[in-house]
Amino acid sequence: MTQIPASSDAPNMGRRQFMNLLTFGTATGIALGALYPVVKYFIPPSSGGAGSGVTAKDKLGKPIAASEFLENHKPGDRKLSQGLKGDPTYIIVKDDGELADFGLNAICTHLGCVVPWKASANKFVCPCHGSQYNENGKVVRGPAPRSLALVHTQTNADGNVSFTQWEETDFRTNEKPWWT
Numbered sequence: 001m002t003q004i005p006a007s008s009d010a011p012n013m014g015r016r017q018f019m020n021l022l023t024f025g026t027a028t029g030i031a032l033g034a035l036y037p038v039v040k041y042f043i044p045p046s047s048g049g050a051g052s053g054v055t056a057k058d059k060l061g062k063p064i065a066a067s068e069f070l071e072n073h074k075p076g077d078r079k080l081s082q083g084l085k086g087d088p089t090y091i092i093v094k095d096d097g098e099l100a101d102f103g104l105n106a107i108c109t110h111l112g113c114v115v116p117w118k119a120s121a122n123k124f125v126c127p128c129h130g131s132q133y134n135e136n137g138k139v140v141r142g143p144a145p146r147s148l149a150l151v152h153t154q155t156n157a158d159g160n161v162s163f164t165q166w167e168e169t170d171f172r173t174n175e176k177p178w179w180t
């Protein structure tokens, strides 16, 4: 029987490990390369830069024209529309009949129910666990920990109501906004 002599010609453990590293390192590289587009595929596409703002839409997804909105709503009204990131957002008509320059994200800061406006009480009252917010969306009763998020409201070049992100100080609490 022939036996391979334990000569120094056979690669030692260190060399074998080096070859392992080379082979499996390349294989891992190929695997990662193939995985990258797959992972990217499952991340939802962005809805376009939020910095430029979005047009407010009604429940059918139609843009809301500011003049038409003001014709159909009276001072003090707060009406839901689709706002930034598709969140339900209140458009507010001021007492002088003009659009308020801020809107309110209607998602309750407790667990996320949409909070209805209760005109008779001049408050937003959450039906889920009873949190209340004043007419500007400031929390006045828990369990909700924070006020409703603000957005800027304006009329864009097409005459439609549009929203942009509110990054300035919260005028209701004089604090930094919690939602940015």
Ligand code: FES
Pocket (backbone or CB within 6 Å): 108, 109, 110, 111, 112, 113, 126, 127, 128, 129, 130, 131, 142, 143, 144
């Ligand atoms: S979700 Fe509004 S009070 Fe709980």
